[in-house]
Amino acid sequence: MKEGESMVYSIQNNTAELLTTEQYLTKYPFLCPYQPFVDTIKNHGINSCKADIFSDFICGTLLIPDKRNPAEKEFCLSYYLSKDLLVLIEDKKHINNLETIIEQRKIMNVSSLPQFLFLLAESLIKDDMVRLQDYETHLAEIEDVILSGKDLNMNHSLIDVRRKLLRINAYYQQLSDFGSELEENASDFFSPADIQHFSVLSNRAERLLNYTQFLREYALQIREMYQSQVDIKQNETMKILTVVTTIFFPLSLITGWYGMNFRNMPELRFPYSYFILIGICLIMVIAEIWFYKKKKWI
Amino acid sequence: MKEGESMVYSIQNNTAELLTTEQYLTKYPFLCPYQPFVDTIKNHGINSCKADIFSDFICGTLLIPDKRNPAEKEFCLSYYLSKDLLVLIEDKKHINNLETIIEQRKIMNVSSLPQFLFLLAESLIKDDMVRLQDYETHLAEIEDVILSGKDLNMNHSLIDVRRKLLRINAYYQQLSDFGSELEENASDFFSPADIQHFSVLSNRAERLLNYTQFLREYALQIREMYQSQVDIKQNETMKILTVVTTIFFPLSLITGWYGMNFRNMPELRFPYSYFILIGICLIMVIAEIWFYKKKKWI
């Protein structure tokens, strides 16, 4: 698309247009009477997928996050759809990508404006399942490492994945609501065939949502397992501490005992009492080790 | 609005009025036959957004909390809507703000009474998304601080945010129910175009609700992470305690041992035994440090 020029597609006597924000505001200053839609375009304030359906037009926004880093936007466009006009508004930076997609997927060859919108939305999510499967692979790796007990520092990776999945979850919920909103409430606008397309889109978004929820529950189970591992490790540390204390405190008491300076301690004077004591101490240590071995503490 | 005078707007042969509690009770003492509505006005007892739909009138309340401190009310008004009359009742303090909003947004230029109510409700939530995004920024800051491990006292900030989000969540649920109640059950009152407006309002409230739920789940994940950090710190404290005990208890036993006062302890008399003991102790300490280093406890 050249500078200052807008893309115009002719769809069965109707028109689909691809405009930058500036072009839209110049060309169609009074097209959409719904004030919040115009405000959103002016403020570049797109933050969700949505469709607001009025009696003579539909307007809304589409936001496609980068699945690998869902806090970043991949595309964000506004659209206005009436009986004979579809306007797509993107900012300057991404508008050429959008044009490429429209041409590669041959979206301009459709038979109605709603189908144009449907095919565009579908193009933008077509590889999502593969990208979500990368998350599953990553989670399985984290699970293996934590289960093996080698590295309990996978917690940070897990937190990162969970935050990303939470954002992706919110996105697919919006997309599914977008599709079903159009499916359910736009029968004045759309032919039954068009409505079936939006039903397919909504179902597809819902399947992606279900898979995301599966991944989130998987991540939650890994976190619970991690928590268990931390608790088990703590139990083991505690057992070591208790074993060490139980072995050394009695011996320590014995040595303290015969370090007392009472004049009249007969044991101190018998010539073999030192060697007898060594024997007693050895027996005590062996008994305690045997006891804790049996208890499986060491 | 001057003292004692009420605002009256003429909407397509019908009337919309803005009244204080006192003005309403004086002017329309028997307007609304639904007793709880009158009680609410008398007691200034507005605590939710709601719509009660009867066969010849709709009455209800709107409560808009201050999003930054949702325990405080920003606006709270009652409304009564019949075929040809819309009455809005606010207390004296905020009624001028309401008048300003109506004039700034040009709400009096609408084509029907329900649309008046719709545009007013929408004006009152128009900047909410931006204010909710402040919560997301705040949560991200709290998360960074906790993840860095610098300060585990962010717990109080987090508790505060969660309490606020819980309240905001309840509010958007009410607003969404308010919109969908009007959308679904008021077809005797409203034209199809009016109903579509309330559908747009309800969807908007639901999107804000979804975003609030996203924020609450984000806050919950941060809390879980915080909990993990507390548990990990405790594990580390425990490890330090165990390492210190395991190193010093055996050495302590040895010193206690040679502090015993048995007459017949041959080691005490050999001239190099003290220096041999120093060597043994050093080896023990080094071996234990090496062992715990390998275990990654220190």
Place this chain on the structure above:
Amino acid sequence: MKEGESMVYSIQNNTAELLTTEQYLTKYPFLCPYQPFVDTIKNHGINSCKADIFSDFICGTLLIPDKRNPAEKEFCLSYYLSKDLLVLIEDKKHINNLETIIEQRKIMNVSSLPQFLFLLAESLIKDDMVRLQDYETHLAEIEDVILSGKDLNMNHSLIDVRRKLLRINAYYQQLSDFGSELEENASDFFSPADIQHFSVLSNRAERLLNYTQFLREYALQIREMYQSQVDIKQNETMKILTVVTTIFFPLSLITGWYGMNFRNMPELRFPYSYFILIGICLIMVIAEIWFYKKKKWI
């Protein structure tokens, strides 16, 4: 109401009656063919709000718990409603209270039997919002005390509030189901205006349910905070133990060391070594305190 006499209200050619269990069983032994309804009356076995809708009559029960102590019943009545007869059955103890309510709220002036039932049900929940707000105030107090860290024994109060809220939650769910059951399935019985009344009742019960759920989630957040406080306290106790152990064990080893009885320990004989040792110990203690101060453990 006098002994042995039943209250009879005439509503637009139809009859509403207020009876004790005994009066009902004597006067209408074969009125209701649905066996479980009769069994419930005979056994005084009312334990929920419900409506069973048959093709020529509706029967059910209403149970209003004491909101401040929801394990206790405030009212529990059975009702039987056909086209021209409404029978309300209460036990002897509370029936006069019911009569008082009917007269104070002027319920006998309604224009249909279903509206009689609606107004009665509404009277019984009219002050509930205020009573629920007492729970919110109580929870806020508990939260403040726990947050301040002064008293961790608020756990018992919190458990008590949570148990009560759980019971209130179940009650409003029943009441909301009762209203929507009548709203949805009783179109053979009720005029559209009557149905709208039951819709208002159901919505009101649902708003109370939503507020109860808000309170329960608030209580849950307080419990989680309490749990965090307990864990943090434990961490602090552990740190004190570790600090004390880390400071005193090395000093203890040193004193044990120079308490050994080897003949050939040159340090013991140097005249200043005792004073050098005092210096070394002081430096060790100061270094450790500085270290733990920096770590913010003490």
Place this chain on the structure above:
Amino acid sequence: MKEGESMVYSIQNNTAELLTTEQYLTKYPFLCPYQPFVDTIKNHGINSCKADIFSDFICGTLLIPDKRNPAEKEFCLSYYLSKDLLVLIEDKKHINNLETIIEQRKIMNVSSLPQFLFLLAESLIKDDMVRLQDYETHLAEIEDVILSGKDLNMNHSLIDVRRKLLRINAYYQQLSDFGSELEENASDFFSPADIQHFSVLSNRAERLLNYTQFLREYALQIREMYQSQVDIKQNETMKILTVVTTIFFPLSLITGWYGMNFRNMPELRFPYSYFILIGICLIMVIAEIWFYKKKKWI
């Protein structure tokens, strides 16, 4: 019912039959074309309540667990219902109980086959509310014991109750689905009056389900409280350990100190230093006890 003979009831020109598995397979080998139904009967494989609705017949199973021990079955029967035939298939052991119930409740006096099935299903759950209330009493006892702190071994009872409630929950969900399946999808088979009966059954099952869910949440709150008690006990154990360590370690150091064998320790020679030391030690102990009393640790 005598050996080899089947029970036959005549309901308004139609037939209801009570058969054992063997009788069914002999008498009606090709009645039901839905293969899984026949397989279930052959394998005695009933494990849920269900209804499969086809265009000319309905078939399914009913499983009634023993509420006091829900892993055991009380009744399990298969049924086949067409326009003019209802067949109930039970195994030999319980079929006489079923016959008794049909006669006691006078189920054979109904006016249609679906009503026969409805009354039978209702008879099988008629005392359930009372049995569920036993669980509530039991849970309240467990709660009291745990709250009193006397016995933390109630955990096993609680686990047992929770497992049973989980199973009962699944059962009422099936029964409620069974009723609403018949209510919603069997309008070709059933008259409106019949359908209203299944609606009453479904609502009744749902109320029992709601009560079960109430009990499960109650059990969950008790478990959380138990968990808190365990954590608080652990905190107290830790405090005792810390207090003991903090009191005895410094005293122990002092005694170790004056057990050192340096030649030049002037304190050892002053005649009153021993008694001064006793004083210092007493002051230290008293100060520490006072400190921990103030901290409410002991």
Place this chain on the structure above:
Amino acid sequence: MKEGESMVYSIQNNTAELLTTEQYLTKYPFLCPYQPFVDTIKNHGINSCKADIFSDFICGTLLIPDKRNPAEKEFCLSYYLSKDLLVLIEDKKHINNLETIIEQRKIMNVSSLPQFLFLLAESLIKDDMVRLQDYETHLAEIEDVILSGKDLNMNHSLIDVRRKLLRINAYYQQLSDFGSELEENASDFFSPADIQHFSVLSNRAERLLNYTQFLREYALQIREMYQSQVDIKQNETMKILTVVTTIFFPLSLITGWYGMNFRNMPELRFPYSYFILIGICLIMVIAEIWFYKKKKWI
């Protein structure tokens, strides 16, 4: 099925075909206009059960996991269904199994193409309930072992079961959505009798889903119990540590005390003081053991 040959079944003038991926791409290169369906076949990218319903055809995939190891696929086929043609596409490896199932269950004798699809889907899940019951048996074993306290290492088995159940849960949800999608939206394609078959399939999948959810909640309760056991064990370890410390520290202090080298310690010189001390120490130990026995710590 021989190499290079495809299975063709004639169903009431219509055709059902069983093809490998290669056969499909050769024989019907332009059959399905929905691009993602063709992409899925080309990439062997089947990862869910789904149905996309368009105005003149239905396409989708079926994935049947191995219930004992649900990360592995047992079958995965694509299907295309129009008014007069049903195409089933499997990869080469499993296509013969599919043929066997079709012949064993006599699926080719049905009266319509949708019923062919229904019977096939049902055959693929017919033994699932039995396989799920194996999970219940396994969970009950794990529970017994953990409850007995013998082996806390069952955690790994439990984690494995929970991961498998999570995957099975997602699968039945898809299958239930698949059935209800066909039931609800395909009335242009299917006769009422066909639709009732898909309703039966959907209900069956939902019952399996409900049972899976029951198993998952059971697993969750076992995990919570496991967590409690870990906490209780830790409490016991802590108590042992505290008891050992409380008994030995005071004795140790006493021995340290009389190991001090003050010149003027009168007790050291009394001839019986050593034996008196032995008595005092014995009394202290006995008192402490009695105290902890009473507290039920040992």
